[in-house]
Amino acid sequence: TELDLSAPDENTRADWYEKVLRLYFSHPALNGVIFWGFWDHETDPLKAMVHGYSFTLDESGKRFLRLTKNDWSTHLNKSLANGTHVDL
Numbered sequence: 001t002e003l004d005l006s007a008p009d010e011n012t013r014a015d016w017y018e019k020v021l022r023l024y025f026s027h028p029a030l031n032g033v034i035f036w037g038f039w040d041h042e043t044d045p046l047k048a049m050v051h052g053y054s055f056t057l058d059e060s061g062k063r064f065l066r067l068t069k070n071d072w073s074t075h076l077n078k079s080l081a082n083g084t085h086v087d088l
Helices: 010-025 059-071
Strands: none
């Protein structure tokens, strides 16, 4: 699935990204999302989540990281040395 969207206000853009990503990832057939430009040097700044050569996250970038690294992460760390099955 591909995604880009544009909004002049970064909080509005963050809200839109969150709504769309929640919708996308709620579908069982989704394998991933391709962002068509997330850095303002590679796309329209009104679509970007990352800005400048210091790679500063705006609110939409922070929201994306929160969703993928906190809200949707299991934080599970298990060794698979004895096989690929993990008992939870």
